[in-house]
Amino acid sequence: MIVGSQKPIDEIWDMVKDFKKVLVFGCNTCVAICHAGGEKEAETIAALIRMRAAQEGKRIEVNHLGVMRHCEPEYFDPVMDEVRRYDLVLSTACGVGVNFLSERIGEIPVYPGINTSFFGGVPEAGVFTELCAGCGNCILHLTGGICPIARCSKTLMNGPCGGTNKGKCEVSPDIDCAWYLIVERMKKLGTLEKLYEIQPPRNWSTSRDGGPRRVSLEHIRAYEEKEEQKPEPAGGKK
Amino acid sequence: MKSGSNLERVILSGQPAVTAELGPPMSADPHEVIKKANILKGYCDAANITDCQTAVVRISSIAAAVIAFQQGLEPVMQMTCRDRNRIAMQADLLGAAALGLRNCLCIAGDHQKFSAAGRLKGHPGAKNVYDVDTCQLVGILKKMRDEGKQEGGDPLEVAPKFFIGASWTPMADPIDFRPINLMKKVNAGADFIQTQGIYDIAGFRSQMETIRNMGLHERTAILGGIIVPKSAMMLKYMDSSVAGVSVPKPLIERMTKAKDAAGDDKKKAKELQEAEGIKIAVELIQQVLETPGVRGVHIQAIEWESAMPGIVKAAGLYPRPNIPEA
Ligand code: SF4
Numbered sequence: 001m002i003v004g005s006q007k008p009i010d011e012i013w014d015m016v017k018d019f020k021k022v023l024v025f026g027c028n029t030c031v032a033i034c035h036a037g038g039e040k041e042a043e044t045i046a047a048l049i050r051m052r053a054a055q056e057g058k059r060i061e062v063n064h065l066g067v068m069r070h071c072e073p074e075y076f077d078p079v080m081d082e083v084r085r086y087d088l089v090l091s092t093a094c095g096v097g098v099n100f101l102s103e104r105i106g107e108i109p110v111y112p113g114i115n116t117s118f119f120g121g122v123p124e125a126g127v128f129t130e131l132c133a134g135c136g137n138c139i140l141h142l143t144g145g146i147c148p149i150a151r152c153s154k155t156l157m158n159g160p161c162g163g164t165n166k167g168k169c170e171v172s173p174d175i176d177c178a179w180y181l182i183v184e185r186m187k188k189l190g191t192l193e194k195l196y197e198i199q200p201p202r203n204w205s206t207s208r209d210g211g212p213r214r215v216s217l218e219h220i221r222a223y224e225e226k227e228e229q230k231p232e233p234a235g236g237k238k
Numbered sequence: 239m240k241s242g243s244n245l246e247r248v249i250l251s252g253q254p255a256v257t258a259e260l261g262p263p264m265s266a267d268p269h270e271v272i273k274k275a276n277i278l279k280g281y282c283d284a285a286n287i288t289d290c291q292t293a294v295v296r297i298s299s300i301a302a303a304v305i306a307f308q309q310g311l312e313p314v315m316q317m318t319c320r321d322r323n324r325i326a327m328q329a330d331l332l333g334a335a336a337l338g339l340r341n342c343l344c345i346a347g348d349h350q351k352f353s354a355a356g357r358l359k360g361h362p363g364a365k366n367v368y369d370v371d372t373c374q375l376v377g378i379l380k381k382m383r384d385e386g387k388q389e390g391g392d393p394l395e396v397a398p399k400f401f402i403g404a405s406w407t408p409m410a411d412p413i414d415f416r417p418i419n420l421m422k423k424v425n426a427g428a429d430f431i432q433t434q435g436i437y438d439i440a441g442f443r444s445q446m447e448t449i450r451n452m453g454l455h456e457r458t459a460i461l462g463g464i465i466v467p468k469s470a471m472m473l474k475y476m477d478s479s480v481a482g483v484s485v486p487k488p489l490i491e492r493m494t495k496a497k498d499a500a501g502d503d504k505k506k507a508k509e510l511q512e513a514e515g516i517k518i519a520v521e522l523i524q525q526v527l528e529t530p531g532v533r534g535v536h537i538q539a540i541e542w543e544s545a546m547p548g549i550v551k552a553a554g555l556y557p558r559p560n561i562p563e564a
């Protein structure tokens with residue numbers, strides 16, 4: 001899932017203070033699970049803004065709303081008329097949601113209500129850890145299922161640096177050394193020898209370094225086009 | 239001869255090689271480099287010029303290496319993977335070779351968050367490059383030198399001829415993987431290896447036994463790392479906080495005794511500890527050099543270059559061999 005975290009209320013206030021009608025718009029998938037930007041958090045943020053407005057003597061109408069997802073139009077299309085009543089949308093979806101809505105909403109600004117952090121998992125309640133960096137060329141079969149790109153602070157590909165200290169990364173005693181984990185895991189799997197081979201310099205162009213990426217599934221697009229051309233069955237929407 | 243550097247010639251001669259370390263200053267003034275180079279000259283076969291060590295901005299390793307070279311000290315230009323992508327790295331390698339440099343040590347580099355272990359502001363918000371890692375950088379240098387090709391495959395009219403080095407931390411976690419780490423660097427093309435500072439001779443010797451069984455000591459020249467201890471505090475810090483360094487208790491006790499012997503006299507405590515530190519360094523050098531498979535020592539007298547001549551002499555490593563270019 002995509003993990004986000006809350007922005008300081010001072011920063012949010014700076015973004016919203018000059019608007020008259022603000023909608024705090026939550027997303028109920030990933031960012032709801034990490035307690036950053038679901039409908040519940042949107043409600044809290046809206047209340048905080050109202051409190052701040054009262055303190056500062058500003059008249060701002062602030063409401064909240066939430067939909068299941070902000071990254072596919074079908075989820076927010078049904079509420080778009082309502083959304084367009086406002087002069088600012090403070091989206092508490094991830095950055096994808098903010099971008100996606102910005103391009104579809106028209107003349108209304110969409111501002112980020114949270115910080116989008118990473119793709120991660122939930123090892124225990126209230127803890128989220130980064131596990132994949134979306135590099136576009138997965139090599140987890142070579143590293144025992146543990147990602148050196150997302151989880152090694154130096155994205156090393158050929159084994160640990162000299163900074164590994166008691167299994168922790170040199171960057172912080174709170175960060176596990178990815179290469180320590182990889183070596184230990186591959187020993188358990190009996191596949192340590194895979195690490196003997198030198199991984200050559202990577203082609204990072206499948207990653208963000210190659211420019212913004214896009215996946216296009218031609219067969220799905222062709223199928224959808226064909227479906228659209230079919231006459232609608234009488235008496236109903238497809 | 240791969241590079242013809244002095245370091246390579248000494249190593250090929252079979253005599254124990256000595257390298258030192260010269261940290262460039264946080265300043266645009268070349269005089270500190272000139273001063274340090276003149277202290278080290280004659281007491282080592284080459285000196286590492288660190289590349290923004292501890293992730294703090296200093297005179298670049300390439301520029302400081304050229305300044306040292308002009309003083310008659312052969313430099314080992316260090317190159318970290320932290321600050322440059324492969325385009326900048328190769329451009330700097332061509333430039334360094336064009337300026338006459340012939341040794342390059344490839345290292346990952348301290349992470350940009352390190353900021354001299356928090357003692358300086360540094361640049362913890364800098365972008366993290368690590369386009370290639372140490373093994374890959376070694377491979378790039380080798381490909382440039384031996385195939386006359388850039389990493390991407392384009393030809394080089396004149397190839398840079400570097401004696402290629404890499405660092406190795408023999409005793410960091412995961413300890414049983416460290417020999418593999420070394421093997422990969424050697425397979426990639428490392429001609430020489432400088433190790434992390436060694437205090438635990440028994441631990442080092444046991445890793446070296448594995449290395450000899452793998453035959454790696456014959457495929458690369460391993461120079462054992464010596465960090466000259468300055469005080470009991472420094473030894474304790476390195477034991478507790480520096481990855482891959484453990485300091486045996488008796489060494490810490492010797493230093494503490496030297497300190498305590500001075501009573502309340504701070505100046506004397508410093509002198510006594512420094513004298514003991516030099517003694518310890520000399521003993522470590524001898525023990526490391528007695529370890530089969532070791533071909534030299536890399537002595538780091540950090541911000542204490544003036545200690546080098548005495549140490550090298552006391553270790554019986556002076557004068558340094560003079561092997562003319564073929
Ligand atoms: S290798 Fe790439 S795709 Fe696979 S987990 Fe790591 S970052 Fe994600």
Ligand code: SF4
Pocket residue numbers: 151152153154155156159160161162163164165168169170171176177178179180
């Ligand atoms: S300590 Fe481990 S995780 Fe941290 S940079 Fe080094 S190899 Fe990577």
